[in-house]
Amino acid sequence: MIKIASYNIQKAIGIDGRRRPERTMKVLKELDCHVLALQEADRRFGARTSPLQSDQLADLSGYRPVPLSPHNGGLGWHGNAILVRPDVEVEHYACIDLPRLEPRGAVMAQLVINGHRIRVAATHLSLVGRYRQRQIERLMQILHPDEDAPPTVLVGDLNEWRDDGRPLKAFSPHYTITTPGKSFPSPFPVASLDRIMTSCDLRVLKAGVHKSATARVASDHLPVWANLQIEERSNASA
Known part of the structure; x- marks a missing residue:
């Protein structure tokens, strides 16, 4: 089993308006995942540094970042970052430009977890519906160039309020969309903006929203998570 989570850390x-990285890292540790994707991990302007520093991450949360940031002191690309446990092997990684009205992007990493190769991608999609659809279409082109693609999970803040929203239809036929539950706004969540998409050779065993007392105040989003199982391709296509 592989556990993955996605968290927009703002x-x-x-929600108290205070920047407290140690509080955020407490939530990361609570999640206890193999892989954790973050959105809004870096400041959007200026030096684009992250409030979460790599040495503190290791000490306070147990994760290390995949080295995606082109900026000193940053964690990711357009705020998207991937963190892994020490025993997870990172084979390679990449940043992805997406069609955009405002700065947007995605990141991906090919990992080996418990002897299994898996590809993880993470994104934070546009507030504008037509751009969300174009961004999903672009991700599909990149993540599935051929049938030899490894089992793939895409996670993130999709900024889509409806499960039947038109942009989400661009995921078919490659992915199953899992909506773990309402994750925004964190004190009284009413919207399922954060989702987990899996290729046909991954099965979601269980998924949910992390609702600890700390998570309810550490960001305006709650983290979402899923336990995944890699399926044999012959079983997935049967």
Whole structure:
């Protein structure tokens, strides 16, 4: 089993308006995942540094970042970052440009977890529906160039309020969309903006929203998570 989570940390600013990285890292540790994708991990302007520093991450949360950031002191690409446990092997990684009205992107990493190769991609999609659809279409082109693609999970803040929203139809036929539950806004969640998409050779065993007392104040989003199982391709296509 592989556990993955996705968390929009709002640059470590909680609903109390205070930037407290140590509070954010407490939530990361609570999640206890193999892989954790972050959105809004870096400041959007200026030096684009992250409030979560790599040495503190290791000490306070147990994760290390995949080295995706082109900026010193940053964690990711357009705020998207991937963190892994120490025993996870990172084979390679890449940043992805997406069609955009405002700065947007995605990141991906090919990992080996418990002897299994898996590809993880993470994104934070546009607030504008037509751009969300174009961004999903672009991700599909990149993540599935051929049938030899490894089992793939895409996670993130999709900024889509409806499970039947038109942009989400661009995921078919490659992915199953899992909506773990309502994750926004964190004190009284009413919207399922954060989702987990899996290729046909991954099965979601269980999924949910992390609702600890700390998570309810650490960001305006709650983290979502899923336990995954890699399926044999012959079984997946049967």
